[in-house]
Amino acid sequence: MLKSFLAILFCSVAIAFAAEDAQPADPVSTEAVGQIAVSEVQAELAMRDSVMQERDSLCAVEKDSLRKAVVVEEAKCANWEQSYQTMKQNNEVCAQALGIALEVNEKTKDKAEEERKKMTMMGGSSFLGGIGIGLLIMWLIMK
Secondary structure (H helix, E strand, O other): OHHHHHHHHHHHHHHHHHHHHOOOOOOOOHHHHHHHHHHHHHHHHHHHHHHHHHHHHHHHHHHHHHHHHHHHHHHHHHHHHHHHHHHHHHHHHHHHHHHHHHHHHHHHHHHHHHHHHHHHHHHHHHHHHHHHHHHHHHHHHHO
């Protein structure tokens, strides 16, 4: 775009210098001068129109590109939102599973503690029962 603008600027400057250098050798009628001025204005208008048309097409391309970028960003945003919701849901499920596992582990630990206490009590009572029977037998023998 910059190259085309510079080319147009160079051409317009060249045309302006050529118009200044070209002095008519013989007197020109006012009608001919009017024709030259009209043709120069038409040439400049045509050049301006071509530059504007090129800029319009570039603006349209840029606008389309920006629209596509916005659509892509919206799609990414929706994807990230969906991923976040999925992760949030998975986190809730994992938290529930962890809570259940901790409860089961606590119950198992309590049961094991109770069993250990029972076994200790049974071992102690068995030992004391054996001592009691032994003493009874010794008392009977010694009597």
